[in-house]
Amino acid sequence: MPASIVVTGGTGTLGRPVAQRLRDAGASVSVLSRHPRETAEGIRYTAGDLSTGEGIEAAVRGAEVIVHCAGSSKGDEQKTRTLVSAAKDARHIVLISVVGADRIPQVSAIDQAVFGYFGMKLATERVLEQSGLGWTTLRATQFHDLILMVTRALAKLPVIPAPAGSRFQPVDATEVADRMAELALGEPSGLVPDLAGPKIYTVAELVKSYLSAVGKRRPLVPVHIPGQAARALRTGANLAPDRAVGKRTWEEISGRPDLDGTQNVQIRSTSRVDVRQLPVDQVGGSARAPCGLTEHVR
Numbered sequence: 178m179p180a181s182i183v184v185t186g187g188t189g190t191l192g193r194p195v196a197q198r199l200r201d202a203g204a205s206v207s208v209l210s211r212h213p214r215e216t217a218e219g220i221r222y223t224a225g226d227l228s229t230g231e232g233i234e235a236a237v238r239g240a241e242v243i244v245h246c247a248g249s250s251k252g253d254e255q256k257t258r259t260l261v262s263a264a265k266d267a268r269h270i271v272l273i274s275v276v277g278a279d280r281i282p283q284v285s286a287i288d289q290a291v292f293g294y295f296g297m298k299l300a301t302e303r304v305l306e307q308s309g310l311g312w313t314t315l316r317a318t319q320f321h322d323l324i325l326m327v328t329r330a331l332a333k334l335p336v337i338p339a340p341a342g343s344r345f346q347p348v349d350a351t352e353v354a355d356r357m358a359e360l361a362l363g364e365p366s367g368l369v370p371d372l373a374g375p376k377i378y379t380v381a382e383l384v385k386s387y388l389s390a391v392g393k394r395r396p397l398v399p400v401h402i403p404g405q406a407a408r409a410l411r412t413g414a415n416l417a418p419d420r421a422v423g424k425r426t427w428e429e430i431s432g433r434p435d436l437d438g439t440q441n442v443q444i445r446s447t448s449r450v451d452v453r454q455l456p457v458d459q460v461g462g463s464a465r466a467p468c469g470l471t472e473h474v475r
């Protein structure tokens with residue numbers, strides 16, 4: 178059992194349940210945050226900003242293991258550089274990345290403008306690999322929370338643009354947290370097998386099921402996104418059908434109080450694909466993707 182684990186991003190969607198699981202496993206857990214708070218429920222909070230470097234050395238001093246869940250839509254490569262250069266005592270850093278990080282080309286301006294998140298995550302992976310520290314990287318597909326956030330935002334538009342051919346395989350962040358905690362309690366393992374949700378959906382399916390759950394109707398307009406990154410997404414580069422190990426489905430996020438404040442809303446997909454029933458070549462390939470939905474889908 179590690180004496181000391183720091184969770185960066187431990188106030189976020191993924192990092193919070195990671196910190197809780199590690200605490201429950203008996204580790205001494207400290208969360209790095211730009212907005213520290215009092216120790217609560219056995220988890221300590223330390224102040225630090227990975228963008229400026231302020232507070233980072235003190236926050237990670239003495240940590241044997243660091244679970245790196247901090248991230249945003251920009252600058253993760255630099256944040257990770259700051260982290261690894263401060264992490265002198267760590268024998269193991271566990272990183273969360275995204276399925277398709279290595280399969281979404283970043284060739285043109287449109288590739289980078291719309292899908293630059295993937296390139297950033299790949300560059301972030303490289304920083305850790307070259308750090309000289311023990312490392313483990315897990316790539317996951319988009320979390321349900323993110324898909325909800327995006328579908329909710331899209332549902333506010335009078336007409337909803339739905340990127341043609343893009344599909345997603347959402348996974349529950351709590352299941353990713355289970356795996357991240359397991360990896361943190363183990364030995365450095367390098368790039369481990371992807372973690373993806375149980376089913377694959379088109380953007381239209383995700384949006385329509387959300388609209389139906391909240392009782393809205395909106396026209397959807399298919400849009401074509403040019404560029405090699407968008408093409409990779411259309412071939413399924415953001416998917417991992419052979420790693421559909423998540424159990425919780427998009428439909429099962431019913432009853433979430435954060436779903437427009439509506440309790441017990443049942444998300445029903447209008448048509449869905451159980452990836453376990455599809456041959457890999459129907460959904461596979463190599464791209465993955467963030468968006469197609471918006472540039473913030475990751």
Ligand SMILES: NC(=O)c1ccc[n+]([C@@H]2O[C@H](COP(=O)([O-])OP(=O)(O)OC[C@H]3O[C@@H](n4cnc5c(N)ncnc54)[C@H](OP(=O)(O)O)[C@@H]3O)[C@@H](O)[C@H]2O)c1
Nearest residue numbers: 186188189190191210211226227228247248319320323475
């Ligand atoms: N969401 C997805 O669908 C998805 C899918 C695959 C991989 N990922 C990756 O998983 C990670 C976590 O995603 P999430 O959805 O849990 O994110 P989130 O809910 O937005 O949380 C982001 C976390 O990062 C921390 N953070 C951001 N900038 C920071 C900075 N400059 N210094 C220190 N901490 C900083 C925030 O902490 P404070 O605000 O407390 O400082 C917060 O705890 C990200 O690296 C993301 O790329 C996400």
